[in-house]
Amino acid sequence: MHEVRAVVAKSKGAPVSVETILVPDPGPGEALVKVEACGVCHTDLHYREGGINDDFPFLLGHEAAGRVEAVGAGVTDLAPGDFVILNWRAVCGECRSCKRGRPWYCFATHNAKQKMTLADGTALSPALGIGAFAEKTLVAAGQCTKVDPAAPATAAGLLGCGVMAGIGAAINTGNVTRGDSVAVIGCGGVGNAAIAGARLAGARKIIAVDIDDRKLDMAVKLGATHTVNSKSTDAVEGIRAATEGNGADVVIEAVGRPETYKQAFFGRDLAGTVVLVGVPTPDMVLDLPMIEVFGRGGSLKSSWYGDCLPSRDFPMLIDLYLQKRLDLDAFVSETIGIDDVEKAFERMHHGDVLRSVVVF
Incomplete structure (x- = not known):
């Protein structure tokens, strides 16, 4: 079990708070990721405002990149140290859409089975199945897409949601x-x-x-x-x-x-x-x-999510970024700390930024 700091929305419309949360070691098919950077996306604000559902408390953050720290049993395509972008479309390979050769429409995407919790044991609902305003997060291994580590996490993480969309x-x-x-x-x-x-x-x-x-x-x-x-x-x-x-x-x-x-x-x-x-x-x-x-x-x-297939699209777009054909850095209006997310929501609301990015 890992004790880390994370941004949590405890109730509808209330300011977020930085809490100590408990992150389990990865089980079968799961990966523990040390988050390096995570963009502040409007969807996180939707969660805080109760616009997605009312499964409070939410562990916010989903537009992230970082390093794999550990993997669970049965995970063969990831290893500790891999640089990954997190995605919320871990395709199943078994649903009717995947079987028709359209995995970008997968109707049965999956997340980590174990729950991250507050220190008192209260289960957290991770935003889009990720929850990356945290020093470490637990995800399904399929939510990790390996990309060229030459790209900085501040730019790479943005492909996890808004820029890819x-x-x-x-x-x-x-x-x-x-x-x-x-x-x-x-x-x-x-x-x-x-x-x-x-x-x-x-x-x-x-x-x-x-x-x-x-x-x-x-x-x-x-x-x-x-x-x-x-x-x-x-x-x-x-x-x-x-x-x-x-x-x-x-x-x-x-x-x-x-x-x-x-x-x-x-x-x-x-x-x-x-x-x-x-x-x-x-x-x-x-x-x-x-x-x-x-x-x-x-x-x-x-x-839906730019109809993307992360395993296909993320590495390609990172390559275009490294070739200077796609300016991901232009989307990073500011870098902030984990304690500044509530202020970032305010700046987003006023249209002052394209993206604030939390750097760990």
């Missing part, structure tokens, strides 16, 4: 390819990652849409060719103006609201694709004229 929304879900026009609505961490992904895929026009000029400036650095501040310019008209009046081939909605989804729907070209990667809340309802859904053709898609 955005890049994957463009490349995997949206199937952006050479010569496409792409619009991205919402230029936070995920949206700007979608812009970076569209650039990697060879899009000829990339239109960034947001209400914050600071985020639009970052979008340009990551590959946007056009910007639309939708506070002052209608988003759909702005997208059309940049695409000869036609709309974009692919529009990625990275906000998760009905209003912005409608902008994406009407901002795409005929037979174009809409990709929803922004996460809505359960109460949101979308109202669209059905004749428009039929008449405009194309595809309306949702992107």
